Amino acid sequence: MKSNNRHSISIFLFFFFISIGLTSCHKLLNNNEYDASGTFETTEVIVSSEANGKIMSFDVVEGQNLTENQVVGYVDSTQLYLSKLHLLASQKSLQSTLPDIRKQIGALQQQIETARKEQRRVENLVKANAASQKQLDDVNGQVLVLEKQLEAAQSNLESTSNSILNQNQALKIQIEQIEDQLQKCKIKSPLSGTVLVKYAEKGELTGAGKPLFKVGDLQQMILRAYVTADQVTKLKIGQEAKVYVDYGKEDRKEYDGTVSWISGESEFTPKTIQTRDERANLVYAVKINVKNDGLLKIGQYADVKFHN
Numbered sequence: 001m002k003s004n005n006r007h008s009i010s011i012f013l014f015f016f017f018i019s020i021g022l023t024s025c026h027k028l029l030n031n032n033e034y035d036a037s038g039t040f041e042t043t044e045v046i047v048s049s050e051a052n053g054k055i056m057s058f059d060v061v062e063g064q065n066l067t068e069n070q071v072v073g074y075v076d077s078t079q080l081y082l083s084k085l086h087l088l089a090s091q092k093s094l095q096s097t098l099p100d101i102r103k104q105i106g107a108l109q110q111q112i113e114t115a116r117k118e119q120r121r122v123e124n125l126v127k128a129n130a131a132s133q134k135q136l137d138d139v140n141g142q143v144l145v146l147e148k149q150l151e152a153a154q155s156n157l158e159s160t161s162n163s164i165l166n167q168n169q170a171l172k173i174q175i176e177q178i179e180d181q182l183q184k185c186k187i188k189s190p191l192s193g194t195v196l197v198k199y200a201e202k203g204e205l206t207g208a209g210k211p212l213f214k215v216g217d218l219q220q221m222i223l224r225a226y227v228t229a230d231q232v233t234k235l236k237i238g239q240e241a242k243v244y245v246d247y248g249k250e251d252r253k254e255y256d257g258t259v260s261w262i263s264g265e266s267e268f269t270p271k272t273i274q275t276r277d278e279r280a281n282l283v284y285a286v287k288i289n290v291k292n293d294g295l296l297k298i299g300q301y302a303d304v305k306f307h308n
Contacts, residue, residue: 034244034303036286038225040296044216045191049206050184051075058187058202060213066189072213073187075206080185084178091171098164101157108153112146119143193217196298221296223257225304226269226283235262235286240307243290245300253295257304261287 058073066072119139125131197214200206223243227235241257266282288304290296 033305035231035306036225036227037301037303038223038286040221040223040290040298040300040302042216042218042221042298043191043193044196044214045193046211046214047187047190048208049075049187049200049210049212050208051077051181052207053077053185053205055187055200055202055204055206058200058212060195060198062195062198064195066193066195066215068189068192070189071186072189073202075185075187077182077185080178080181084175084182087171087175087178091168091175094164094168094171099157099160101154101161104157105150105153108146108150112143112150115139115143115146187212189215191215191217192219216298218296218298219292221290221292221298222260223288223290223302223304225286225288225302227286228283229266231306232262232284232286234308235259235306237262241288242305242307243288244303244305245296247295255290255293255296257288257290259286259306260289 053076056074056076060066060072119136122131122136122139126133126136193215194217195213196216199211199213206212237259239259241259243255243257245253245255247253263285266284268281269283
């Protein structure tokens, strides 16, 4: 009886180890079906405050989808807005003092025109011996004086006008600086993506450079895989690939991918990554762009097979 039991146990152990060996071989064969493996990542941006003050509005939640340049909140900008109003009022007041050169020299120009007519009349009288040379000299002197006065007036008015215009330009630059600061009070998403982490809340005080939230482009995922030196020589930017992701024991999905980046330097194989050639110590990082159907997650593992 004991002999039969020992025989049964021996048979059981034999088939058990055979099944383990077959499973191992099956896994090895499966691993060799793929050129590389890696994990998904995406373009992530930490959005920081560009202004100092109290957060008056900040309507974002983790997992929310945002569009590029979408305004999701703003930092208190009351003092900046009042400064802008003050500068606009100063600019308006300054512009009102800008002289109208044409009107202000119009009277002198009219006097000169009248004097020149008199000059021509006296010249004709002198030719006809009906007027003296002194009368002509007096008229010529009057015209000359008026012309000098016109030249001085034009110079003074142009100088005043240029000074006012320069002051107005300085005010315009200050207003543009305030406007830029006002725009920076707005909290915007720099890209279309999903809010991954929220670091601040409405009502908190913030400062320039303080993180507010992190956004990532989950529509376009990036698979970072590693290949050996032999493999990297066969790859090129734009090359198509097939990416395989497990969603359970029996659920495996295939995605189309495109090689978007190939590292120019080798590195030691990361401990969490397997390569087709496990003897390889140095590998090259490769990025494959994959369009997300909503199932792919950051940090998720995947296998890849490159198209030749």
